[in-house]
Amino acid sequence: MNNRDELFEKIWWEDLNGPRRFLSEAVEKLSGGKSVVLCLPNRVPFEKSMRDVLEKLLRRGTQSIKVVDAEKISSEPQEYVLKEFCDDKDGFRPFNKGAYAEFLAKRKGISLNSTCIWIRNASPAQIDKWFSFIADYQKFLDGKRGGVFLLEAGDYHFGKSGVEILSYAEKISAYDSFAFNIFAAADFANENHLMKQYLAELVSALTEGDVEFGAACIARSEDFLKDPEEFFNDILWEGKFTSGKSTDDIEQAIWMTQLKLIFPLVETFRRNFIRQYEQQIKNTPPFYSAPEEVEIGQLYGQFNQRRWLIAENDADDLEFYREIRNKLAHLEILSFEELKKIFEKNSRR
16 A cells, blocks of 8 residues: 555545544444444445554454454354354253343353454345344343444444444535545645645546545546546546546536636636726726626726726736636636636635
């Protein structure tokens, strides 16, 4: 893993409030003696990092951790737990499945009581079996302290039980993925702050909450900024990510992002220009009574016709901002060089 990947993973699972709280809440419940089901999406962003951070947090407690790969277990959950975490089986009679959970919940001095069993890679059928066993075990504990279970599951809807359900979809919002793009662009891109903001906004519009897809775009920041459509498609071609966006959708996202960030800059220039040359504007036919309402196209037309006495750089800027405004108003996408010029005019490093 390179430093870039480590940075992205740290931002998502350790720096951002939503993902960090998702893991912290799981650890708090487990440390408090409750078993937890993590309802996760089909593709968890930086999954290995999630598990590493979660394990690091869990190891601050007193319980030992046993990671169980459900794919490699042929026996039923209750049989596996009894065999691996209960040396003293005297008096056990397996008259039904619930008997396992009851026996284990009442047994003292067994390793289960000081263990967090973390179940990964369970199939849907295995998830149902593990959840049923864990719920029975929690019921028979009846408030006493025992072992705890951490079950990774899909986005299931579980019924009421003594097991805590934490849903990724409910705890982590679209704003978290947007915040990730902002943080990642700020830490990784070498552009000024407005270009970084544009990069984050554009990536968010194109990747629609897919954090790893966003990270892949930001990792190619300079190339991506110069030709976002080409490099968006290049990343898709590599096969790790998918998108239903057509060429028109991509171009619309680029234009909308530029409109959102650049129109306010044009408006700021217009207001400042009018404030600086207000008297000339008022004294020039057609004698605007409300100069603050004069559009930038009108200002440019009056400048060309009347040759106001304005500074050369202000004249150049008036023409530039008018061209930018007209392009966006006519649904044209600005070039990277145009973006760079307007952002540099308005940015602090």
